[in-house]
Amino acid sequence: MKDSAYTLCYAAVMGLVAAGLLSGVGGLTAPYREANEQAEKVRNIMKVLGVEHDPGASAEELVEVFEREVEVVEKDRLTYYRFSPEDFPPDQKRTAVQFSGSGMWGPIAGFIALEPDMRTVAGISVYSQEETPGLGAEIASEGFQQQFRGRSIFDDAGKPGLRIMVEREARDEHEVDAITGATMTSESLERMLNETIKILMEEGLKHG
Helix, strand or coil, rough: CCCHHHHHHHHHHHHHHHHHHHHHHHHHHHHHHHHHHHHHHHHHHHHHHCCCCCCCCCHHHHHHHHHCCCEEECCCCCCCEECCCCCCCCCCCEEEEEEECCCCCCEEEEEECCCCCEEEEEEEEEECCCCCCCCCHHHCCCCHHHHHCCCCCCCCCCCCCEEECCCCCCCCEEEECCEEEEECHHHHHHHHHHHHHHHHHCCCCCCC
């Protein structure tokens, strides 16, 4: 009985010590983790906007470039990130906004950037997803994302109309090809992109 009690007490004490150590380590690494997450978010915003930066830049350096080059505009439902490349007139700016929603296995989040006409896609970037590797996870691949560049965000009727085509190949200016074998992920991404585009239309962000 004494041996059993000792073993239980020892296990309990060691469990508390381990929990304390893990908590301490988590507390110490939290600032670094948060900095890396912020840097990843900033990196994706700058990618879709076309902001040039050193690929090997540290998290701090990325944030410095972002704060210097990108204008942040808060609206009711979206935050807008605006940037004017060197070859653009000062009053002509690309605009990026975040999109997010539920995928097949978990949340998906990314950014879509529009050219100054606010109808042509400059680029998209998916920076967070939990979809199936080799299938739905391909939404984060460069090859899939490049399809969106130059596409119209409106359909022929002038409504939010980006389409990720599952049943046939893309052929219209607002369509891109879906990922083979990832129908649900493609449909989820299409839905969240168009929900964001609808908000863009309703908030009516003006340039100037």
